[in-house]
Amino acid sequence: MAKTRKINNALTRILDQSSSIVYMISDELKLCYANEACAAWTGVDLETLVGTNLIYTTEPLDDATENAAKGLAITPNLIATPQAIDSFPVEIFSYAKPQTKTRSASASAIYDHRGVLSGYLVVGSSKDGSLQEVNVRESIDLPAKLHNALALVRQQHQKRFDLKQLVGSSAESDRVRRQMQSATDSEGDVLIIGPEGSGREHLARTVFTSQFSSSQFSSNQFSSNQFSDSPATPESEIETQLVPLHCSITDPAQIQSTMKVLLKDRDRKATLLLIDVDKMDAGSQQEILGYLQLPGLSARMIATSSTKLIDVESDFDQALASRLSTLTIELPPLAQRREDLPLLAQAILESKNDRQAKQFSGFSRQAIEMICEYDWPGNFGQLASTIEEAAASATGSIIEVADFSETFQHSIKAQRFAAKDETRIQMDDYLLEIESQLIDRAVTQAKGNKTKAAELLGISRAKLLRRLAVFKKANDDSQTELVDESVFEEEVTDE
Amino acid sequence: MNSSKISPPIVAAVRSPRWRSQVERFVERLEASPPVHWKLGFDSVVSFAIAHPSSVLIAELPDSFAEAPIESLKLVSSLCNNPQQCPLFLLGDESTEPWRDILTEAGATATCCSILDFERVCLQIDRHLENHAISDLSVEDAVAARLPW
Known part of the structure; x- marks a missing residue:
């Protein structure tokens, strides 16, 4: 017994003093052992780290420890079939600031005396790599490739904003990100135009909240509404306790009360968020414009619309349209940023991993091909709901074509055989x-x-x-x- | 008839509805509005290319390509050896991926193994059509190029 204890102590000492990262994952995907090198890699102290759930995602997590430890998670599809692969190479990540790092590692399945899987032992190499150097065998492991690409995109573009719908590296996404940067750097009025489901409200709220200090109003308060362009939300109520004054108007009835608050205290810096401003009736448009033209009253306007407001054929009040359109950001429909679809789909799927025990790696190549083929007329909202539906019916950790609903598969077929418009001539x-x-x-x-x-x-x-x-x-x-x-x-x- | 330049034609031999709809939608969003000629087989594509310099050839590889690539490579070679040296874009699926380099060596301008590959190729085709827009067409050609059907 004493001899066994001595061996255990010696073994623990060797592992703890090792410069290589060594950790063990239980069959329930919890970190059940980690050495000092592993703690240093994640930037979390050992006591806190051990026992953490390992969530397979690149998305920032609310729990700081889970967020730091997420880079140790193994691609779920590799651990779903332990009988097939007992030992396999993996990439582990460190999301500690300032830069995401990666290391190659080797994972081995461990079985108990009955042959039942009890966990995984992961040993990392001693040399750091950069995300760009990650070399995943594309043809074999598409989910891991997308996971790594997503980590890289998040590192490159999302230091300042958590823009879920703008995941991607297409020219269109880059343009919107640049315009977003200008919008948050300036104090001018911003108009965000985009089709239904393109995330225009999410983007507007991101510009809107970027002005708040974190102690006053965190952007997380808007998280419930990030995926849709749904109207009136609790935060749309006038928050008179806040200085400066910020409010969002989704209901014409709110205009008068909002403006009265502004008039009462004209020295306060104010920002008004106008959701779906193009749906506002002529009377409300006149009312807002009238208030804005009052001497001494100044407010920054951040508005969303599904159409351009400055247009000779538009019924929208052109004076108000000019006022709102100081900086216009046009959100492209998903069909125009098709190359972003694989990463966007992966991001949506990984965001589910945070909320459930079942972990998904990604999509099969055929499933990604199907996602890329479709035009997504409902844009981000439709993509998110379709993927969530597929994930709910999936049995494995990789989403396959068969996991998508029949309705979606019929939609793709309908798109392939779409009736063509007749071309007529005089x-x-x-x-x-x-x-x-x-x-x-x-x-x-x-x-x-x-x-x-x-x-x-x-x-x-x-x-x-x-x-x-x-x-x-x-x-x-x-x-x-x-x-x-x-x-x-x-x-x-x-x- | 007012536009002074007319885009060279696209000739497509595409069987599967999946690829056909992709090509159709790509053509619809092209500003150049090139005439598109749908052909059934590789041979008719070659005949068309001979008569129409600068046209863009888009051909879908046979389903059996991965199983019998040599046969298909012969056909691809015939397309690649068109005397007008028209650019040739091949459409396949993921099983075509390992053959991409060989197809390029055989003379294909690009091979698309996925929808995203095709998206990238679309830019190439667009540039080709723009660079090879024809201004000194005969009246017959100009009329033919403008005919909608």
């Missing part, structure tokens, strides 16, 4: 265009000589001049100008 106008072009070419060929041009066309000079007059008249009519027929009359009389 034959008379069409032929007129062709005739006009033939005459133009002939006149050019004849270097402006009408007689020669008429010869080339096989018509009389008089006919050519008549046709030229017709084309000129049509052209002038289109420009709503009067025709000076005298020029042509003169030419005809010359003949």
